[in-house]
Amino acid sequence: xxxxxxxxxxxxxxxxxxxxxxxxxxxxxxxxxxxxxxxxxxxxxxxxxxxxxxxxxxxxxxxxxxxxxxxxxxxxxxxxxxxxxxxxxxxxxxxxxxxxxxxxxxxxxxxxxxxxxxxxxxxxxxxxxxxxxxxxxxxxxxxxxxxxxxxxxxxxxxxxxxxxxxxxxxxxxxxxxxxxxxxxxxxxxxxxxxxxxxxxxxxxxxxxxxxxxxxxxxxxxxxxxxxxxxxxxxxxxxxxxxxxxxxxxxxxxxxxxxxxxxxxxxxxxxxxxxxxxxxxxxxxxxxxxxxxxxxxxxxxxxxxxxxxxxxxxxxxxxxxxxxxxxxxxxxxxxxxxxxxxxxxxxxxxxxxxxxxxxxxxxxxxxxxxxxxxxxxxxxxxx
Amino acid sequence: xxxxxxxxxxxxxxxxxxxxxxxxxxxxxxxxxxxxxxxxxxxxxxxxxxxxxxxxxxxxxxxxxxxxxxxxxxxxxxxxxxxxxxxxxxxxxxxxxxxxxxxxxxxxxxxxxxxxxxxxxxxxxxxxxxxxxxxxxxxxxxxxxxxxxxxxxxxxxxxxxxxxxxxxxxxxxxxxxxxxxxxxxxxxxxxxxxxxxxxxxxxxxxxxxxxxxxxxxxxxxxxxxxxxxxxxxxxxxxxxxxxxxxxxxxxxxxxxxxxxxxxxxxxxxxxxxxxxxxxxxxxxxxxxxxxxxxxxxxxxxxxxxxxxxxxxxxxxxxxxxxxxxxxxxxxxxxxxxxxxxxxxxxxxxxxxxxxxxxxxxxxxxxxxxxxxxxxxxxxxxx
Numbered sequence: 001x002x003x004x005x006x007x008x009x010x011x012x013x014x015x016x017x018x019x020x021x022x023x024x025x026x027x028x029x030x031x032x033x034x035x036x037x038x039x040x041x042x043x044x045x046x047x048x049x050x051x052x053x054x055x056x057x058x059x060x061x062x063x064x065x066x067x068x069x070x071x072x073x074x075x076x077x078x079x080x081x082x083x084x085x086x087x088x089x090x091x092x093x094x095x096x097x098x099x100x101x102x103x104x105x106x107x108x109x110x111x112x113x114x115x116x117x118x119x120x121x122x123x124x125x126x127x128x129x130x131x132x133x134x135x136x137x138x139x140x141x142x143x144x145x146x147x148x149x150x151x152x153x154x155x156x157x158x159x160x161x162x163x164x165x166x167x168x169x170x171x172x173x174x175x176x177x178x179x180x181x182x183x184x185x186x187x188x189x190x191x192x193x194x195x196x197x198x199x200x201x202x203x204x205x206x207x208x209x210x211x212x213x214x215x216x217x218x219x220x221x222x223x224x225x226x227x228x229x230x231x232x233x234x235x236x237x238x239x240x241x242x243x244x245x246x247x248x249x250x251x252x253x254x255x256x257x258x259x260x261x262x263x264x265x266x267x268x269x270x271x272x273x274x275x276x277x278x279x280x281x282x283x284x285x286x287x288x289x290x291x292x293x294x295x296x297x298x299x300x301x302x303x304x305x306x307x308x309x310x311x312x313x314x315x316x317x318x319x320x321x322x323x324x325x326x327x328x329x330x331x332x333x334x335x336x337x338x339x340x341x342x343x344x345x346x347x348x349x350x351x352x353x354x355x356x357x358x359x360x361x362x363x364x365x366x367x368x369x370x371x372x373x374x375x376x377x378x379x380x381x382x
Numbered sequence: 383x384x385x386x387x388x389x390x391x392x393x394x395x396x397x398x399x400x401x402x403x404x405x406x407x408x409x410x411x412x413x414x415x416x417x418x419x420x421x422x423x424x425x426x427x428x429x430x431x432x433x434x435x436x437x438x439x440x441x442x443x444x445x446x447x448x449x450x451x452x453x454x455x456x457x458x459x460x461x462x463x464x465x466x467x468x469x470x471x472x473x474x475x476x477x478x479x480x481x482x483x484x485x486x487x488x489x490x491x492x493x494x495x496x497x498x499x500x501x502x503x504x505x506x507x508x509x510x511x512x513x514x515x516x517x518x519x520x521x522x523x524x525x526x527x528x529x530x531x532x533x534x535x536x537x538x539x540x541x542x543x544x545x546x547x548x549x550x551x552x553x554x555x556x557x558x559x560x561x562x563x564x565x566x567x568x569x570x571x572x573x574x575x576x577x578x579x580x581x582x583x584x585x586x587x588x589x590x591x592x593x594x595x596x597x598x599x600x601x602x603x604x605x606x607x608x609x610x611x612x613x614x615x616x617x618x619x620x621x622x623x624x625x626x627x628x629x630x631x632x633x634x635x636x637x638x639x640x641x642x643x644x645x646x647x648x649x650x651x652x653x654x655x656x657x658x659x660x661x662x663x664x665x666x667x668x669x670x671x672x673x674x675x676x677x678x679x680x681x682x683x684x685x686x687x688x689x690x691x692x693x694x695x696x697x698x699x700x701x702x703x704x705x706x707x708x709x710x711x712x713x714x715x716x717x718x719x720x721x722x723x724x725x726x727x728x729x730x731x732x733x734x735x736x737x738x739x740x741x742x743x744x745x746x747x748x749x750x751x752x753x754x755x756x757x758x759x760x761x762x763x764x
Contacts, residue, residue: 001395002395002396002397002399003395003396004392004394006391006392006393008389009388010386010388011386011387011388012386013383013384013385013386013589014384014385015384017384207395207624208598208625209595209598209624209627209631211598212594212595212598213594213595215594216594238383242589242591243590245591246590309691
């Protein structure tokens, strides 16, 4: 056993906590760039709550609301220039994964010259502006790790940029901001959190600390996701919010596997919502890893509270996979990648993209996936 | 649900990792104070491994080996003066909980004037020299939190000093350093780790994140402690080491309860080894909290792998308590506080000490312990 664990972010969880944003911002800077989407944070009142707290504490702020779903490295470059021009000394990401990842990217780009695409390819840069993250969905867990996912428009590589510099100084997880999440978003972001937990759990880079966190996240999600989507109440929202943060921690420390790797080109080529893209790939992916992760998948059956008295580990693993597929169906998530417009002839291109750009995730996956294995998983998901 | 989580320590786990100490020290300072005990780290070779790594990386070092079991605040004051006089810019704690806690205290005392006892009583101080911690026992988990336990000789209050400044920058958990732990120390430190996990789990300040970590720590300890004590091999040592760190994380975030609170005056008045002091109090303490923590104690039965098919939660909780007491007996730990020389007439004094100095731990305990409850638990443990 050989591992490291590093999570220097101060995580604050609780309803109404966004009102403390200004207090923490004041310890980090004087002039903040708020990175958020065009409309949702404004419509729901989250944006106003944030700016009020900043103003109460005498923090100036500038808005960058050009956050796009599946952000490009060139969008980040643009944000970096904007941050420098406006002389901000702090970046606050408010929104879902894209807003938070864009905020992380901009905080980095502001202090490192040259295109972000170069840093994605390994150019080193150590500094970033201090970051505060405030999620408004229970899904990406970006508030709890140092990964920012973005796409290089030249190569169409969508992958995670990692740097110790982009851990948030403070993350405020306030489930109140998620109370108005539409069911479709609650489902797609919730299933994303579930697979962060599951993939980090079976990851070859997991350790006892991340495994315990991943299992707890899965337990909370399985107990609460349907309620949070169809009949949301405070308790189910709270538990999905905490589960998402837990899964984000494990994802950051232990990584995710081939399921995430295989979803990324769906997002970049077909502009699919990430959580929706994971859903139809799950069954074939899980069937592939099952023989290599039987013991762990059998424990997933336990946290899903499946009655498996007298079952072998293999039977438990099988039941866990069935229950996951059933959960996806119950949430009304897509069950075929054809629904995104993917055709059989696209699969070579998708597979090449995975093999070329997602080696890190593939190497964390139990079982050694060949090119042909990936093709088969896509084909079975058509 | 309302909680915070903050653990800015870089934790490195693995056999042989102590050889990287110099690499990390170099990022933090040039001249290190090594805080360790009189003999054991030297006898086992840990001290030599550490100094070699420091020298390989050009770090000067000075030795402070006056670490005492159950350190006094005045010992810390002395260490702080020594650190200042020797112009060190980094403190490295190598040893069990006392060495690590002494190192944390000295790092703080070096940069804050006036007696440590004042800071224990609430005087504020924000700075400390950077700290590296290297445990040589699997017990205290001090490497994973910002608590340093020490005793004020004027009041005999033994309690934890907390400051964000005394989180280690880097903690190196190298199970190789624990390979020569004598059985008695493996048992008493291991049971301490177990109760960090159990008490932080049932603590009223727990949250889903710490709960998952506490449960994993208990699971690992119950599976490995007997082997680690009686027939130690690498696997059982490794798992006890990781469990101890996990329990140390939960302890730091969620706190411990009245069991730890009631042990502290045993240590300060009767110079008992902390782990040995916990053992005889466990049964009466657990019977007291049972009605207030039935659901959680029933889950302890699950991680202890007790066959409880068809049992109610209450029956499961009872079985968990029985199994814990059996584990303590199997490890040859004391089963009565009389064995430390405690007499019935001492109990008022012990109870007053708990009530006066351990309010923080008492308020984390399920059920509201009165003075009489504490007396009764001590009496039942005689």
